[in-house]
Amino acid sequence: MSSHELPHAIIGAKKEREARISLTKAILLDIFFVFYSIIVLQRAVYYKLILDLREMPFAWSEIGFIFIASVILGALWASSRTSLSAKLFGVARESKVTDLTTELFGWFLFNITFISGWIITKISIVDIFSPDGIDGAQRIFGSLFTPEFNIFDDALFAIIETIYIALIATLISIPPTLVLSFLTARNLMKDSKTAFASYYVLRVFLNFVRSIEPLIWAIIFSVWVGIGPYAGMIALLVHTIASNAKLYSEAIEGIEEGPIEAIAATGANKLQIIWYAVVPQIVLPFLSFTIYRWDINVRMATIIGLVGGGGIGTMLMQYQGLALWKEVGLIVIMIAVVVWIMDYISAKIRESIK
Amino acid sequence: MILNIENLHKIYDNGTHALQGIDLSVNEGEFLVIIGLSGSGKSTLLRCINHLVEPTSGKIEFLGKDITHVRGQELREVKKQIGMVFQQFNLIKRRSVLTNVLTGKLGYLPTWNTLIEKFSPEIIAEAMQNLETVGITEKAHIRADNLSGGQQQRVAIARSLMQKPKLLLADEPVASLDPATSNSVMQYFEKVNKEFGTTVICNLHFLSLVRRYATRVVALKAGSIIYEGLPSDIDDNWFRTIYGEEAEEVEIR
Ligand SMILES: Nc1ncnc2c1ncn2[C@@H]1O[C@H](COP(=O)(O)OP(=O)(O)OP(=O)(O)O)[C@@H](O)[C@H]1O
Ligand SMILES: [Mg+2]
Numbered sequence: 001m002s003s004h005e006l007p008h009a010i011i012g013a014k015k016e017r018e019a020r021i022s023l024t025k026a027i028l029l030d031i032f033f034v035f036y037s038i039i040v041l042q043r044a045v046y047y048k049l050i051l052d053l054r055e056m057p058f059a060w061s062e063i064g065f066i067f068i069a070s071v072i073l074g075a076l077w078a079s080s081r082t083s084l085s086a087k088l089f090g091v092a093r094e095s096k097v098t099d100l101t102t103e104l105f106g107w108f109l110f111n112i113t114f115i116s117g118w119i120i121t122k123i124s125i126v127d128i129f130s131p132d133g134i135d136g137a138q139r140i141f142g143s144l145f146t147p148e149f150n151i152f153d154d155a156l157f158a159i160i161e162t163i164y165i166a167l168i169a170t171l172i173s174i175p176p177t178l179v180l181s182f183l184t185a186r187n188l189m190k191d192s193k194t195a196f197a198s199y200y201v202l203r204v205f206l207n208f209v210r211s212i213e214p215l216i217w218a219i220i221f222s223v224w225v226g227i228g229p230y231a232g233m234i235a236l237l238v239h240t241i242a243s244n245a246k247l248y249s250e251a252i253e254g255i256e257e258g259p260i261e262a263i264a265a266t267g268a269n270k271l272q273i274i275w276y277a278v279v280p281q282i283v284l285p286f287l288s289f290t291i292y293r294w295d296i297n298v299r300m301a302t303i304i305g306l307v308g309g310g311g312i313g314t315m316l317m318q319y320q321g322l323a324l325w326k327e328v329g330l331i332v333i334m335i336a337v338v339v340w341i342m343d344y345i346s347a348k349i350r351e352s353i354k
Numbered sequence: 355m356i357l358n359i360e361n362l363h364k365i366y367d368n369g370t371h372a373l374q375g376i377d378l379s380v381n382e383g384e385f386l387v388i389i390g391l392s393g394s395g396k397s398t399l400l401r402c403i404n405h406l407v408e409p410t411s412g413k414i415e416f417l418g419k420d421i422t423h424v425r426g427q428e429l430r431e432v433k434k435q436i437g438m439v440f441q442q443f444n445l446i447k448r449r450s451v452l453t454n455v456l457t458g459k460l461g462y463l464p465t466w467n468t469l470i471e472k473f474s475p476e477i478i479a480e481a482m483q484n485l486e487t488v489g490i491t492e493k494a495h496i497r498a499d500n501l502s503g504g505q506q507q508r509v510a511i512a513r514s515l516m517q518k519p520k521l522l523l524a525d526e527p528v529a530s531l532d533p534a535t536s537n538s539v540m541q542y543f544e545k546v547n548k549e550f551g552t553t554v555i556c557n558l559h560f561l562s563l564v565r566r567y568a569t570r571v572v573a574l575k576a577g578s579i580i581y582e583g584l585p586s587d588i589d590d591n592w593f594r595t596i597y598g599e600e601a602e603e604v605e606i607r
Contacts (some may be wrong), residue, residue, distance in 0.1 A: 266437075267431065276468075
């Protein structure tokens with residue numbers, strides 16, 4: 001092989017591969033779009049709006065048929081390079097047809113989505129103005145605004161417990177979050193195949209953990225370690241690690257490449273590069289995220305308390321169960337005050353360390 | 355010969371063919387300047403030499419050793435001997451000038467000591483010495499981002515001097531500076547070149563600077579070398595070949 005053919009072959013292959021990947025993505029997205037449109041049109045518009053059925057007929061064979069039809073239509077449409085997805089992935093033909101179809105289809109998607117959302121939410125003007133409903137609302141609001149102060153001591157103790165649960169969860173989360181954030185920052189992990197593979201696996205795992213709400217973690221851990229503050233703390237901890245690892249790693253990905261290159265060019269090793277070029281750029285954002293997270297965790301700890309995670313939430317649930325609305329009123333007001341104070345303090349701290 | 359490049363190609367992942375068969379030899383003690391339009395591949399060429407980007411094919415020899423495909427510790431040994439200065443200075447903004455200079459020594463020191471930021475008095479003295487070379491000892495304990503552009507670039511030069519480099523790469527080191535400052539920064543490169551005998555390869559845009567500092571010039575166009583010679587040999591004809599028919603020379607003093 002002559003020395004000239006080699007690079008040209010590489011260029012051609014790289015460009016071709018990129019184009020092929022984009023077209024494949026466009027085809028997959030178009031299949032989804034077509035499938036989604038048919039399903040929504042059939043279920044929300046035809047069954048609900050036009051026929052006004054109560055029970056949705058459902059058959060796998062029908063869904064399968066629609067799916068196969070979508071695969072064919074979507075693939076054809078994307079391959080013609082006039083579809084919305086083709087445009088999104090930059091493989092569309094420049095033409096009036098493309099512009100028109102993408103615009104119309106975009107509007108179409110937005111409208112059917114909005115309409116089906118409206119139907120699913122069961123939005124009803126009648127319910128919100130019904131006399132019975134308004135009566136109940138008045139009773140609760142009335143009690144909430146005349147709080148009962150004889151449980152103040154208990155509530156104060158419970159709310160302090162909540163703040164501490166949140167604080168401990170936040171503090172314990174810091175070391176594991178740091179490690180995970182470096183391991184899930186793309187710019188640090190792209191060097192070798194093994195590094196990238198572990199980056200990928202960890203990312204997927206963290207996304208999974210994060211997608212499970214703290215409330216659900218609390219239910220899981222209350223079975224595991226028993227109902228109470230400990231279960232609430234672990235639930236917050238797990239979710240905090242997963243969420244902050246993402247925020248931290250995004251901060252790492254957003255840092256200036258220049259200093260990293262400069263330090264790498266001196267012959268420094270990976271750890272030295274991280275310590276000298278990465279860490280100085282991220283300490284402040286990390287600190288700021290962590291403080292903000294404590295603030296968020298105080299609110300979450302309250303919610304988690306509702307399912308037995310201890311603290312003020314658990315107390316709120318007990319009084320609500322007894323329909324003691326005036327006590328509930330006091331607890332709600334105290335939560336509001338604490339949340340407001342935390343919000344204020346954390347904002348101030350974050351401002352001052354900018 | 356300190357550096358020898360043969361038939362070097364670089365193709366980026368998006369298919370851009372940035373270097374298309376570069377052949378270039380650099381002798382010890384030269385002040386080689388690379389010129390060429392934006393996008394002609396100047397940065398890519400410099401960055402291939404110290405592996406900030408991986409060359410696609412061809413051969414790079416440094417001090418007689420084939421370094422085209424070195425990796426890991428072996429690559430770091432090569433990097434230690436090649437300093438680099440960037441257009442954007444690339445200092446660590448939040449750290450002091452002295453710390454920035456000390457980072458030039460990282461490759462020579464035990465990892466653990468550097469992670470707890472323990473530097474011996476001799477090394478700190480060496481850093482101060484290098485700051486003196488670029489004339490800003492009095493700024494040693496100031497945060498790097500409090501310096502002006504020209505001062506930051508001098509700190510960057512001092513940082514690279516910590517490596518005791520055989521070869522110093524400079525990628526448009528004065529492109530973000532005003533004309534007067536440009537000249538003063540270029541004088542420090544000249545000083546390093548003349549006093550320490552460090553070979554310099556520098557990308558530049560302004561021909562007046564090229565004529566003043568270069569001992570040899572190489573011009574790139576679309577990833578190939580189209581001119582190689584003395585700075586004084588660049589006449590109008592060559593100028594238009596390098597920069598295009600429309601171009602007109604801008605003077606900077
Ligand atoms: N990381 C990259 N990925 C893809 N293409 C790149 C990358 N870096 C540079 N290129 C392309 O390679 C070619 C050469 O770029 P290079 O930066 O080496 O030029 P240059 O001569 O230094 O230009 P300038 O004077 O603007 O700095 C350009 O076409 C550029 O777009
Ligand atoms: Mg460049």
